[in-house]
Amino acid sequence: MAVTAGADALTAAEPPAGEGVTLDVRDLRMRYGTNDVLDGVSFTAQRGEVLALLGPNGAGKTTTIEILEGFRMRSGGQVAVLGADPATGDERWRARLGVVLQSWRDHSRWQVRELLAHLGSFYAPYSTERIRRPWDVDELIEAVGLTVHAGKKVGQLSGGQRRRVDVAIGIVGRPEVLFLDEPTAGFDPAARREFHDLVHRLADLDDTTILLTTHDLDEAEKLADRILILAGGRIIASGSADELSRRISIDAEVRWSRDGQRFVHSTSTATAFVRELFAQHGEDIADLEVRRASLEDTYMALVREFESGRADRAARAFEEVAAG
Amino acid sequence: MSPSVRPLLQAARSGLSRGRIELRQGFTHAETLWGYLFPTVVLLVVMFFLRGAKVPGTDFSLGAQTLPSTLGMTVAFGGLVSVASILTVEREDGTLLRAKATPNGMFGYLISKIILVAGMTMISVALLLVPGIFLFDGLMLNSLSAWLTLAWVLLLGMVATMPIGAVFGSLLSNPRNLGLIMLPIMGLIATSGIFYPITALPGWLQGLAQVFPIYWLGLGTRSALLPDAMAAVEIGDSWRHLETVLALGGWAVLGLALAPVVLRRMARRESGSSVAARREKALQRVT
Known part of the structure; x- marks a missing residue:
């Protein structure tokens, strides 16, 4: 009896560790005018699972990810990310998400280390017993392979190095769910390999749920536990690369x-x-x-x-x- | 401390440090330095050549009369134009979206911009005032009340103009459209008695200028640094402090009521694809 009450109190403070559905999307619909971009998308993801969203251009990958990030309102369906509806998610919820955005020329005057320390500071009040936020800046810089560039200005980095900064910003708050929209665009093969190691580390050691979009099918095969193929606003197939190839002869x-x-x-x-x-x-x-x-x-x-x-x-x- | 307050305090602290960092970055950035020095030098040179001319009906130097006015103008320009331009530029380059993706990031971002623009404005004011003290005679620099008046006018002026600048910045679709607010503001500066006593202008222009904060900012800074006798060339032969507080206070209330609504609406629309779409558009213009 006492044990149950204790467990309940823990649940209220933070979600239980281990297994659990972190992404739950049911019959998601998005309509612009008369055009149905998403026409009933449904999928779920478990804690620590890596999902790759594949599909032709215009299939609705970015729209799906933006709805889950809470950056875009949906037309219909149910969405729960870490148990909350992204449309009404508060800042506490936001602190448990990581979003890797595409960079352009923002923060070009900032030093890498300075920028990561600054953005990380917002996460400190959301640190918990289980997850220490933010990520230690020097460890983070090392994890994304930017140690020798830590003192450089963001604007002086090469395209691939900038992308590493984007990834670092995405994970500085030690997210429980991480969204990656074409994370390796502009990476050379070595950077790509290092990035793949980082994704494995996040999923395996930190139990981060990762949803990524990519056009690189090799990458999807290497990274994803499950591949979702989105076409015409629906998921037309889902499964591991093996399961998919068995499904179609x-x-x-x-x-x-x-x-x-x-x-x-x-x-x-x-x-x-x-x-x-x-x-x-x-x-x-x-x-x-x-x-x-x-x-x-x-x-x-x-x-x-x-x-x-x-x-x-x-x-x-x-x-x-x-x-x- | 309540659990919902601590994150906001942290965001405010992060915003303060962001403002300081960005202010410091300006000192090693050629474009920003040019933005500080160029208008200052031009204004000082113009006022220097006006120093022999007299304010009509008095034997007070027109250059010395213009210096305090330009301090008020600097505040208005910083609050309206700098805030608007920073918002449009940083919305286009994705800085705002990053703030949105960070917990309480938008709150921290706004704090940082207030610090940054206030700091830039104070630097610009000092760049005009310090050489001005040595170039012109007749300014009231020895009384405490002069400095106190200057302080409240500058502060109230920032509160009156920065939220309005934020509204402009939210409504403009991209930095190339800044001219839409630059031109009317230049026009207002010309008719607000900054470079010449407003009483020399036709009545309807005087009426129009008194609707906007630029006139009241110039009047306020003149009232701080000029001898009381110079009130004779102002409307109503008075520094009209009460009216100044009411006019600037009114703009402050209007701005503070509008800005959160407009900023929230703008922020809601930010997403990765909206930034990407603007990038495409901007790059098309470059090539």
Whole structure:
């Protein structure tokens, strides 16, 4: 009895650690005039989960993320971020979010260290037993790989370095939910790799829920526990990269050479095909290569399938109108 | 301390330090330094050449009479134009959106801008006043009441103009439109008795000028630093302190009532995509 009461008091002070739904989006709708940008988007995310939102330009990725950030009003549906409606979220709620914005030329006269210390100071009153806010500035600068540039002015940094500052600003308050809109635009491969390590660290060690949009399918595959594909204002597929590629049957590609001649064959049963190949030709087979469908293949197939489906529906609607 | 007050106090402290940091950054920024020095030098040179001319009907130097007026004008210009231009520039470059993404960040941001603009205004006032003391005779610098009057006029002037400047800054869609408020303000300065006694102007222009804070700011700073006899060239032969307080106070009340509403409306519309859209537009103009 006493234990239950104690647990309740703890819940009131701060949400329980461990498992828990941090993002809960149901039937989200966004309409501009007569144009439905979002037409019933639903998904959830658990504490510590990394979600990647993929989709063609104009699919509504940024709109979705801005509604969740509380920067944009929705037309319909239910949204809960850390248990609160972003449309009415207060500053205490805001302190538990991280938003990585796109930079342009803001704060160009500020030194990196000075800026992070300044923005971090706003989070200090929201420090809790479990989460110490803000992030120690020097540790943060090291975590994003800016130690040698800490004393430089933001305006003197290269594009990739500026982007690291944006990421650092996004996480300076040790967010429980982090939104990243195309975080690695302008990163070189090394910076990209370091950023991926940072995201893993945030999700695994700090239990941060991360929702990111990207056009880099490799990145989505490496980072995300779950991939959501948004097209035409709906989520047309969701799952891990593996689950997605299993959902849609794309042939694997088998390449080999025999007697100096190269061969390519597409098959949905690659293992059986290769077994057959060896049974027939044995030692003659060389340079064998089996390429499973990549996330890119899966993504393209899903989007194409969706678009042709929409074309079919449009054609049917047209026929109905023509017949009627 | 109540749990909801501590974050606001922290944001106020952060805002103060932000204001100080940005004020300091101005001293190593060529454009800002130019903004301090250029108008000061031009005004001092103009007043220097006016020092031989007399205020009509008196034998008081027109240059010495203009110096206090320019202090009032500096306050009005800082409050109206600097605030508006900072808001539009920082809305376009995404600074405001960052403040919005930070808990109590907008509150801290506003505090910082009040500190920054007040600090810049005081620097500009000092840059005019200190050389002016050595260049002109006849100013009332030895009485405590002169300095006290100057202090309340400058303070009330800032409170009267900064919120109105914030309203302008929120309504202008981008920094290229600043001219829309610059031109009318220049016109008002010309007709507000800053560079020449307002009593020399036609009655309807005098009436118009008295609606706006620039005239009252100039009158207030003149009343602080000029000998009482100089009130003879003012409207009603008086420094009209009560009317000055009422006029500037009225603008302050109006501004403080309007600014929060307009600022909140502007802030609500800020999002990553609105900043991105403005960036696209601005870049199209560059190329």
